[in-house]
Amino acid sequence: MNLPLTADDLQARVAQLVACTEAEGPGKRFALWFQGCPLRCPGCCNPEMLLFEGGTPMSLGTLAAQLRQTREHHPDLEGITLLGGEPFAHAPAALALARVAHALDLSVMVFSGHTLEELRAQPDPVRQQLLGEIDILVDGPYLREQPETHRRWIGSANQRIHHLSARCDPADPRWFLPNTLEIRLQDGAVLVNGFPARAAVGLWKRPRPPRGETSSELSGK
């Protein structure tokens, strides 16, 4: 299966999109959370993104246009980060977006609940093509009992960082800085992304309250 660079007929089910963040991988990044995950990590950090229903369907043409626009506004944009949900459960859309990113000379970072070995063993050619487009893979299920305390952007100690291409430097000093959260107001809601302090785990996305009140949404991986 050979996917085009952009395909208006290809839809991504998007749980959340942050066009430019510094809390989801090295440098400024275009971060997209897919809606839907077949895994059930105990203490899942994004439980509102487990169901495949919901989210916002967006065409790859629209997403590609947003990515190009972000690149124009932020010439120092370094890459995209795909999270979820489970990006490999949305492989056609993730692959198309990864190809757009590489065409713009941006790196591709993916958080997957599957291990690299499990992903390499999967026969689906689209998933294998997606694997071939990833520069940095953070793999493995989130394990609440093994919270990561040293590596930036990583949820639990079992998760591994794989530099699958030479595009990104494993010794990049930004990997060793403290974690950060970003808080922004968007459409009347408070949106928080980045890896939270342990005390904040569990404050996940809440239904939007009646007009006049505030809501809190928290997304990480």
Ligand code: SF4
């Ligand atoms: S932590 Fe990620 S991979 Fe695990 S169940 Fe939640 S969304 Fe899926």
